[in-house]
Amino acid sequence: MVGIASSFSQSGVINWLVQRVSALVMTAYIVFITVYLLANPNISYAQWSELNSLLSMRLFSLLTMASIASHAWIGIWCVLTDYVTERLLGPKADIIRKVLQVCMIAVILIYLVWAIDILWGF
Amino acid sequence: MLNVSIYRYNPEVDNEPYMQDFQFDTQGKDLMVLDVLEKLKIEDPSLVFRRSCREGVCGSDGVNISGKNGLACITPLSEAVKGNSLIIRPLPGLPVIRDLVIDMSQFYAQYEKIQPYMINNSPAPAIERLQTPEERAKLDGLYECILCACCSTACPSFWWNPEKFIGPSGLLQAYRFLADSRDTATAERLSKLDDPFSVFRCHGIMNCVQVCPKGLNPTKAIGHIRNMLMRNPT
Numbered sequence: 001m002v003g004i005a006s007s008f009s010q011s012g013v014i015n016w017l018v019q020r021v022s023a024l025v026m027t028a029y030i031v032f033i034t035v036y037l038l039a040n041p042n043i044s045y046a047q048w049s050e051l052n053s054l055l056s057m058r059l060f061s062l063l064t065m066a067s068i069a070s071h072a073w074i075g076i077w078c079v080l081t082d083y084v085t086e087r088l089l090g091p092k093a094d095i096i097r098k099v100l101q102v103c104m105i106a107v108i109l110i111y112l113v114w115a116i117d118i119l120w121g122f
Numbered sequence: 123m124l125n126v127s128i129y130r131y132n133p134e135v136d137n138e139p140y141m142q143d144f145q146f147d148t149q150g151k152d153l154m155v156l157d158v159l160e161k162l163k164i165e166d167p168s169l170v171f172r173r174s175c176r177e178g179v180c181g182s183d184g185v186n187i188s189g190k191n192g193l194a195c196i197t198p199l200s201e202a203v204k205g206n207s208l209i210i211r212p213l214p215g216l217p218v219i220r221d222l223v224i225d226m227s228q229f230y231a232q233y234e235k236i237q238p239y240m241i242n243n244s245p246a247p248a249i250e251r252l253q254t255p256e257e258r259a260k261l262d263g264l265y266e267c268i269l270c271a272c273c274s275t276a277c278p279s280f281w282w283n284p285e286k287f288i289g290p291s292g293l294l295q296a297y298r299f300l301a302d303s304r305d306t307a308t309a310e311r312l313s314k315l316d317d318p319f320s321v322f323r324c325h326g327i328m329n330c331v332q333v334c335p336k337g338l339n340p341t342k343a344i345g346h347i348r349n350m351l352m353r354n355p356t
């Protein structure tokens with residue numbers, strides 16, 4: 001049986017909203033970085049480092065990382081609960097899906113902690 | 123002669139489904155697909171399909187016609203025949219009982235879930251519960267659904283999770299009662315829909331809109347439900 005325990009949130013509305021808002025944040029980040037790099041073609045390490053040590057930039061990066069994490073969680077969870085099911089893959093699918101869900105959540109959390117460490121670590 | 127290929131499966135006799143080919147003489151007429159089935163059934167009485175009204179009202183003869191779900195009785199050959207061949211299969215995604223007849227229990231179970239009846243516990247007025255013409259107009263495009271299942275069985279989200287995703291047909295009906303000014307159970311109805319599956323498995327693929335023989339738009343109704351859920355957090 002496909003359950004919802006490992007869903008990002010138990011509410012469909014919240015998942016739906018998070019999916020849309022996170023997409024906007026990621027788009028904004030990609031656009032910003034692209035424009036910045038195009039505007040500064042000969043960027044030096046010092047300049048790049050300075051940009052990324054600004055508080056606003058670090059917050060923006062953190063928000064984007066959180067967006068990638070939540071977006072991936074919701075999206076991959078949907079794919080797994082659509083395709084890795086008993087209906088499509090037979091009786092073993094339930095346990096395979098649960099293992100994949102746990103792995104997915106673990107990888108996402110590790111990346112998130114790692115990103116926080118890069119941005120704010122000492 | 124028209125080549126007609128029909129999905130056949132009688133679980134009491136056949137090990138697996140197969141396609142049976144017929145040659146059919148249309149005598150130059152643009153018949154409906156159902157007429158072809160009826161005539162072939164005279165030739166081979168073992169062919170099984172559902173039908174009743176033969177005019178697009180009862181919703182019993184939903185089948186997959188040359189790859190697209192529709193009602194056999196109101197689909198003319200001129201729309202259905204591709205390269206002189208007509209291919210008829212049962213609606214996809216639900217278990218086949220025999221030939222073109224599918225088991226619709228799962229589809230009806232989803233319909234039942236949305237409580238497809240008016241809920242209003244205030245004492246009934248002497249004659250009837252009135253609506254303004256504007257309130258009544260909100261039900262247009264919703265009440266016409268004949269539950270043929272063409273939409274839900276064209277929806278990939280319904281194929282993958284038919285026990286959990288209500289499906290386009292059920293959701294169109296859910297909105298039909300959410301939008302009814304006489305129904306007082308709006309909050310209660312919404313609270314039953316805010317899980318990650320019932321409504322939110324719809325990914326806006328719009329297969330449902332493309333096939334509805336009554337020209338209805340379940341995707342739009344689903345959008346309205348989503349907006350109502352957002353405005354009324356449960």
Ligand code: SF4
Binds near residue numbers: 280289290327328
């Ligand atoms: S729009 Fe939604 S309900 Fe309609 S076919 Fe696509 S996923 Fe299914």
Ligand code: SF4
Binds near residue numbers: 267271291336338
């Ligand atoms: S919405 Fe259209 S396709 Fe779906 S069940 Fe109703 S009439 Fe049939």
Ligand code: FES
Binds near residue numbers: 175176184196
């Ligand atoms: S037979 Fe009634 S809708 Fe086709």
